[in-house]
Amino acid sequence: MRSSLPRAALFLLLAGVVVNVGPANASQFERVAPVTHAPTQKECGECHMAFQPGLLPAASWNRVMDGLSDHFGEKASLPADSAAAIRAYLTQNAGGGDGRLIRITEQDWWRRKHRLDPAVWQRKTVGAKSNCEACHRDAGKGLYEDE
Amino acid sequence: MAARKPTPIEMTALLTFHALLSGAFLVAYLSGDEDSYGIHVFSGYAALIALALRAVAGLLAPDGSPLRFPRPALAPLLGWVARLARGEAQARRERSPLIAWMAAALLIAVGGAAASGAAADFIPSVEHLHEALGDVALGVVVGHVALVFALHGLKRLDGPPVKALPRPSVPALCVLVVGLAVAGAMLGGGSALAAANDPARAALLTGYAAQAKAQNPGFTGFSAERGRALYLGPHSGGNVDTPACAACHTATPTASGRHNKTGRSIEPMATSANPSRFTDPAQVEKRFERDCPNVLGRACTALEKGDFITFLNSP
Numbered sequence: 001m002r003s004s005l006p007r008a009a010l011f012l013l014l015a016g017v018v019v020n021v022g023p024a025n026a027s028q029f030e031r032v033a034p035v036t037h038a039p040t041q042k043e044c045g046e047c048h049m050a051f052q053p054g055l056l057p058a059a060s061w062n063r064v065m066d067g068l069s070d071h072f073g074e075k076a077s078l079p080a081d082s083a084a085a086i087r088a089y090l091t092q093n094a095g096g097g098d099g100r101l102i103r104i105t106e107q108d109w110w111r112r113k114h115r116l117d118p119a120v121w122q123r124k125t126v127g128a129k130s131n132c133e134a135c136h137r138d139a140g141k142g143l144y145e146d147e
Numbered sequence: 148m149a150a151r152k153p154t155p156i157e158m159t160a161l162l163t164f165h166a167l168l169s170g171a172f173l174v175a176y177l178s179g180d181e182d183s184y185g186i187h188v189f190s191g192y193a194a195l196i197a198l199a200l201r202a203v204a205g206l207l208a209p210d211g212s213p214l215r216f217p218r219p220a221l222a223p224l225l226g227w228v229a230r231l232a233r234g235e236a237q238a239r240r241e242r243s244p245l246i247a248w249m250a251a252a253l254l255i256a257v258g259g260a261a262a263s264g265a266a267a268d269f270i271p272s273v274e275h276l277h278e279a280l281g282d283v284a285l286g287v288v289v290g291h292v293a294l295v296f297a298l299h300g301l302k303r304l305d306g307p308p309v310k311a312l313p314r315p316s317v318p319a320l321c322v323l324v325v326g327l328a329v330a331g332a333m334l335g336g337g338s339a340l341a342a343a344n345d346p347a348r349a350a351l352l353t354g355y356a357a358q359a360k361a362q363n364p365g366f367t368g369f370s371a372e373r374g375r376a377l378y379l380g381p382h383s384g385g386n387v388d389t390p391a392c393a394a395c396h397t398a399t400p401t402a403s404g405r406h407n408k409t410g411r412s413i414e415p416m417a418t419s420a421n422p423s424r425f426t427d428p429a430q431v432e433k434r435f436e437r438d439c440p441n442v443l444g445r446a447c448t449a450l451e452k453g454d455f456i457t458f459l460n461s462p
Contacts, residue, residue, distance in 0.1 A: 048409040073386065074408070075440045079433065127410040134410075 034142035037089040039082050049133055052142050053090045059099025061090040105129040153213040166327055167197040172257055176285055195261040217247035239301045249294050256287035347426040352456060358449035374458025377451055384444030392442060400459050418460045425456050
């Protein structure tokens with residue numbers, strides 16, 4: 001019953017200020033448009049950070065959404081209606097890149113930016129390359145300034 | 148104004164009422180957010196019941212009884228203020244007519260908050276009024292605390308206390324302790340009760356029970372013990388990395404879990420630690436549909452689903 005207005009206002013502000021630059025020229029600002037679709041935030045964000053749609057091209061998102069029954073080795077099926085809504089949001093707001101690859105971490109732009117000691121990924125606080133927030137604390141909001 | 152001092156029994160009743168009402172009001176005010184809705188409703192009704200009992204006593208008690216409702220009047224108040232202004236020592240020592248006004252304001256403000264809450268339970272549009280009245284009531288309660296201190300300070304203005312404070316009677320002390328314990332138990336018990344008895348979860352379990360009965364006519368009920376075995380595993384047939392629910396959710400269902408691959412934090416599974424668990428049927432079905440294959444390599448039966456929820460809903 002307490003109003004969540006301040007949070008909503010902050011969210012709108014962020015959404016308004018951040019420009020969707022896409023990963024192709026993300027180097028300029030190190031930020032991508034945050035996820036603004038509640039079902040995407042909820043369903044994708046249950047098991048991992050809800051990756052912003054701009055991080056993959058539409059073809060890759062379609063492949064991801066086609067393969068939810070084996071989502072990187074895990075069953076991640078969704079009811080048909082929410083899967084369709086999420087697919088539409090992801091593909092309509094998609095970025096650039098190689099549409100044959102479904103891993104963000106295999107995209108050229110990602111690899112260029114992450115030439116790090118391989119031991120980094122083994123750290124207990126990191127665990128996996130997909131754990132953006134281990135290093136980019138505000139990755140969930142689309143902010144990837146070097147940290 | 149009461150003509151005599153309360154008897155020990157009356158004092159006991161008044162202290163119980165005060166402890167119940169202040170505890171319930173505090174709990175209700177602090178739990179006003181949506182995620183603690185069950186306990187908010189529970190403590191709100193507790194306050195309403197305490198007030199209703201007080202109202203019955205206040206209306207039925209004979210004239211002169213300290214249980215009778217105070218009747219604030221303007222003339223005694225003005226007279227008292229004038230005598231206080233003239234510096235009369237007696238005015239500082241005697242029972243202030245302000246107390247009756249304060250009591251009336253408290254009864255109206257807290258009663259309004261509790262009654263509007265009960266109304267909002269049935270008519271959601273009353274919620275805004277209820278929230279406003281709750282804030283008004285808090286203001287009146289804070290004013291009440293300040294007034295008690297101020298009046299006590301007035302009495303002590305005349306140098307060292309003439310007589311020692313009366314020793315509180317043993318029954319009154321006992322009641323105070325019991326009252327505080329009841330308020331504390333309400334906080335703990337209320338949330339546990341609200342968590343275990345969520346109607347949406349009960350409906351979900353009823354549905355699984357019907358399915359289990361249809362699949363096996365010998366079905367006699369769910370078992371927390373079987374649910375525990377399912378939760379702890381280990382199983383084979385699913386992903387080798389997740390041979391049990393406990394692989395991600397940990398062996399302690401009241402603790403937060405961690406996704407085995409991504410490291411994403413998972414809220415506790417036990418309803419005692421996370422009351423929103425198993426209250427959204429679509430969410431529950433979605434997770435069973437995914438995680439049973441992930442852990443067992445196959446779908447779960449209705450019996451397994453019911454056992455699982457029963458285990459995690461046990462205290």
